[in-house]
Amino acid sequence: MGTFEKTKLNRVKRGQNRAIYDTEVIHQIIDAGFIGHVGYIYDGYPISIPMAYARKDDKIYVHGSTANRMLKAILDSGKTSINIMHLDGLVIARSGLHHSVNYRSVTLFGEVKEIVNDQEKTTFIKDIVDQMIPNHWDTLRPMHQKELDRTMVIEFTITSASAKVRAEGVNDEPEDYDLPYWAGVIPVKQVLEAPVADKGYPSTIAIPEHITAHYNNFKQ
Amino acid sequence: MGTFEKTKLNRVKRGQNRAIYDTEVIHQIIDAGFIGHVGYIYDGYPISIPMAYARKDDKIYVHGSTANRMLKAILDSGKTSINIMHLDGLVIARSGLHHSVNYRSVTLFGEVKEIVNDQEKTTFIKDIVDQMIPNHWDTLRPMHQKELDRTMVIEFTITSASAKVRAEGVNDEPEDYDLPYWAGVIPVKQVLEAPVADKGYPSTIAIPEHITAHYNNFKQ
Numbered sequence: 269m270g271t272f273e274k275t276k277l278n279r280v281k282r283g284q285n286r287a288i289y290d291t292e293v294i295h296q297i298i299d300a301g302f303i304g305h306v307g308y309i310y311d312g313y314p315i316s317i318p319m320a321y322a323r324k325d326d327k328i329y330v331h332g333s334t335a336n337r338m339l340k341a342i343l344d345s346g347k348t349s350i351n352i353m354h355l356d357g358l359v360i361a362r363s364g365l366h367h368s369v370n371y372r373s374v375t376l377f378g379e380v381k382e383i384v385n386d387q388e389k390t391t392f393i394k395d396i397v398d399q400m401i402p403n404h405w406d407t408l409r410p411m412h413q414k415e416l417d418r419t420m421v422i423e424f425t426i427t428s429a430s431a432k433v434r435a436e437g438v439n440d441e442p443e444d445y446d447l448p449y450w451a452g453v454i455p456v457k458q459v460l461e462a463p464v465a466d467k468g469y470p471s472t473i474a475i476p477e478h479i480t481a482h483y484n485n486f487k488q
Numbered sequence: 489m490g491t492f493e494k495t496k497l498n499r500v501k502r503g504q505n506r507a508i509y510d511t512e513v514i515h516q517i518i519d520a521g522f523i524g525h526v527g528y529i530y531d532g533y534p535i536s537i538p539m540a541y542a543r544k545d546d547k548i549y550v551h552g553s554t555a556n557r558m559l560k561a562i563l564d565s566g567k568t569s570i571n572i573m574h575l576d577g578l579v580i581a582r583s584g585l586h587h588s589v590n591y592r593s594v595t596l597f598g599e600v601k602e603i604v605n606d607q608e609k610t611t612f613i614k615d616i617v618d619q620m621i622p623n624h625w626d627t628l629r630p631m632h633q634k635e636l637d638r639t640m641v642i643e644f645t646i647t648s649a650s651a652k653v654r655a656e657g658v659n660d661e662p663e664d665y666d667l668p669y670w671a672g673v674i675p676v677k678q679v680l681e682a683p684v685a686d687k688g689y690p691s692t693i694a695i696p697e698h699i700t701a702h703y704n705n706f707k708q
Contacts, residue, residue, distance in 0.1 A: 307534035
């Protein structure tokens with residue numbers, strides 16, 4: 269699938285040995301989650317807000333209310349970036365500054381445009397819901413037109429990206445390995461706990477198979 | 489402990505019913521983690537990068553290499569913000585656009601300055617390590633002067649902040665509760681898995697009590 273060209277914008281300056289520009293690796297990190305930090309500039313300040321997303325090919329979709337100040341600022345300026353990060357471990361070293369974390373992180377740059385066609389909007393809202401729980405949208409009450417009308421969908425075409433991944437043990441100073449200290453990695457994982465049914469009908473029926481399947485993939 | 493004044497910068501525009509300006513709540517959300525998304529502007533783009541932090545009173549500390557382009561940009565411009573977010577649950581509704589997540593999130597604005605005094609720097613680097621694992625720093629090999637010299641510490645004084653918290657069940661349209669669909673909440677939790685000792689000495693000794701205590705607090 270190729271790599272993203274290293275430019276001034278996406279070149280990883282610190283920890284270059286962990287930098288990855290491979291498209292497939294970057295897509296895998298994106299697909300492992302459904303919430304990313306979307307950046308915008310407000311009153312001169314860089315602000316990032318966690319948002320649900322979906323990826324389709326080289327595009328990321330986010331949605332929000334048509335009154336959303338962040339989405340408007342992003343559309344007006346064309347300037348945003350998205351960071352998606354998964355924490356995988358605490359790296360416990362023999363000295364303070366060699367402490368680290370294992371993680372997978374991507375920073376994405378791209379071009380943004382608003383999706384205005386109703387059918388396209390519906391498709392991408394479906395994708396966002398299905399990124400959270402696969403195969404879910406088609407089991408739900410269909411979206412009302414008025415719901416669609418008050419929802420803004422933004423398409424972010426990834427034009428530049430980089431990943432940083434740390435997935436290894438402790439890297440201490442050579443002379444410190446003889447010190448009588450414990451060191452190692454404590455893996456970190458995000459897990460799902462047992463589903464809690466809503467009042468009424470859900471409390472009397474079985475959880476649908478596609479939700480159970482998703483739960484089983486990530487349960488504690 | 490009071491509240492943060494609502495200003496143009498920190499006023500929550502979307503979902504105001506979830507907005508919290510209470511200092512104690514905001515501090516609790518900060519203290520529940522150790523990695524936040526720190527924003528900076530580079531080449532006109534808002535970028536956010538996950539960084540380890542510590543909180544002491546109304547101040548946040550982050551550190552990095554003295555060559556770190558982000559920390560330099562933040563110091564030069566004085567413009568940054570920090571978002572810290574904990575994902576607590578998947579909220580599964582009867583219609584797509586009522587899907588949501590339970591979460592605790594803070595966005596912090598403030599003034600930044602570099603800490604240059606060696607003793608202060610050491611204290612705050614200790615705080616960052618101890619935010620990851622409480623009571624840890626004093627059990628480690630003391631920091632070398634050359635390590636301190638190549639580390640930059642930034643103090644971020646929180647001058648404005650807001651939190652958003654969602655911690656509840658499904659909010660569906662009134663008429664949708666009769667639909668024969670499952671709905672509910674799947675709680676999400678970040679957990680620690682069994683520690684993996686580094687080669688050599690650590691593989692032959694017990695894990696120190698303060699690390700075991702931390703592990704027990706968050707283990708799967």
